[in-house]
Amino acid sequence: MTVKSRLLEILEKEKGETLSGEKLAEELHCTRAAIWKAVKSLREEGYMIEAGPNKGYMLVKANDRLSVEAIRPFLSFPEVYIKVYQEVDSTNRAAKAAAVTGEAGHGSFVLAGCQTEGRGRRGRSFYSPQDAGIYLSVILEPKGSLQESLLLTAEAAVAVYRAVKKITGVELDIKWVNDLYHNGKKVCGILTEAVTDFESGNIEFAVVGIGLNIFEAADGYPDSLKGIAGGIYENREAAGELDRSRLAAEIVNALLEETRELRLPQEYIEHNLVPGRxxxxxxxxxxxxxxxxxxxxxxxxxxxxxxxxxxxxxxxxxxxxx
Structure with missing residues (x-):
C-alpha cells in the first residue's frame, strides 16, 4: 500500500479531526515531505483536505468522495476485492468481468461515482449522475437454482432497506419485484444477473446491481423520469454530511448477511407496497x-x-x- 493510500485511510477514519503532519510521518514511516506530496496528490483528485501552519491536516466532514480506503473500515468482511471508479460504463459489467476472470469472488464489489451506461431491467438504462447516488454491484456465489435467483433480488431490497434505515433513519417502501420507493417516488432499482451451469441449472455466480438515488442532481432528472424518480433526500444540502462510503459498506454488509441462505425475508412482505392493491x-x-x-x-x-x-x-x- 502506498503512502497516499495509507494516509487517505487514516484521514477517512479520523474525518473532521486535525492530525499532526509529524505524527502522520511517524506512523507511516516516511518524511513530512512525503506526507505533503501525498496530500497534494489527494487534493488534485478532489479530496477536501485542510491544512495550516503548526496545525496538521484534516479531511473535512463534507468530503464525500468514494474510495476503497473510505469503505473498507466499515465492512464486516473487509478482505474482499473492491474496485471504485469515479466513472464507469456499468458496475454490473465491470463486476461480471472481474468474476469471470477469477479476479473477484463472493462478497467482492464494484462501486462508481457515476455510470455512463447504467443498466436497468429489460434493457432499460438507469440514470446515474455524478456523486448523487450509490451505484454498486456485488458478486455472490449462492447455492441455488436460476429459479431461486428471484429471492436474491428480494434479499437485496431488504438489505438496502435495512442499511438506509440504519444510516439515515429513513424507512423506504419496497415494490415487487425490484424497486424501493420514498414519498411515492422510486429511489432504488435492483438488477440481478446470474451465470448458471448449463447442465445442473445451478447458479455459478450472480451479480446484484443496486442503483440508489441519494438526492436529485443539480441538473434534475431527465423528462422521462420527472415525477417518477426521487431521492432519499431532496437535494445535496438536505443530505448534509451523509457518508456514502459508509452507506455503501452497510448495504454490502446487510446483503452478505441476508444471502447466507436463499429465502424470502419477512421484511420484504411487511414493507411491500403491492399486495392488496x-x-x-x-x-x-x-x-x-x-x-x-x-x-x-x-x-x-x-x-x-x-x-x-x-x-x-x-x-x-x-x-x-x-
Missing amino acids: EICISDGDKIRRVKALEICPDGRLKVEEADGSLSVLSYGEVSIII
Whole structure:
C-alpha cells in the first residue's frame, strides 16, 4: 500500500479531526515531505483536505468522495476485492468481468461515482449522475437454482432497506419485484444477473446491481423520469454530511448477511407496497389490470385476474393504480 493510500485511510477514519503532519510521518514511516506530496496528490483528485501552519491536516466532514480506503473500515468482511471508479460504463459489467476472470469472488464489489451506461431491467438504462447516488454491484456465489435467483433480488431490497434505515433513519417502501420507493417516488432499482451451469441449472455466480438515488442532481432528472424518480433526500444540502462510503459498506454488509441462505425475508412482505392493491402488469406489449393478493414464499406474486382466476407471476412491470 502506498503512502497516499495509507494516509487517505487514516484521514477517512479520523474525518473532521486535525492530525499532526509529524505524527502522520511517524506512523507511516516516511518524511513530512512525503506526507505533503501525498496530500497534494489527494487534493488534485478532489479530496477536501485542510491544512495550516503548526496545525496538521484534516479531511473535512463534507468530503464525500468514494474510495476503497473510505469503505473498507466499515465492512464486516473487509478482505474482499473492491474496485471504485469515479466513472464507469456499468458496475454490473465491470463486476461480471472481474468474476469471470477469477479476479473477484463472493462478497467482492464494484462501486462508481457515476455510470455512463447504467443498466436497468429489460434493457432499460438507469440514470446515474455524478456523486448523487450509490451505484454498486456485488458478486455472490449462492447455492441455488436460476429459479431461486428471484429471492436474491428480494434479499437485496431488504438489505438496502435495512442499511438506509440504519444510516439515515429513513424507512423506504419496497415494490415487487425490484424497486424501493420514498414519498411515492422510486429511489432504488435492483438488477440481478446470474451465470448458471448449463447442465445442473445451478447458479455459478450472480451479480446484484443496486442503483440508489441519494438526492436529485443539480441538473434534475431527465423528462422521462420527472415525477417518477426521487431521492432519499431532496437535494445535496438536505443530505448534509451523509457518508456514502459508509452507506455503501452497510448495504454490502446487510446483503452478505441476508444471502447466507436463499429465502424470502419477512421484511420484504411487511414493507411491500403491492399486495392488496389494484395494479397494472406490463409484460412485453401486453398490459392487464389485476388485483395483487400476496407474495409467495418463492418471491413470486399471486394475483387475481379480471375474470376471477388466479395467476402467479415471476416477473413483470408493475404500476400501482391509485
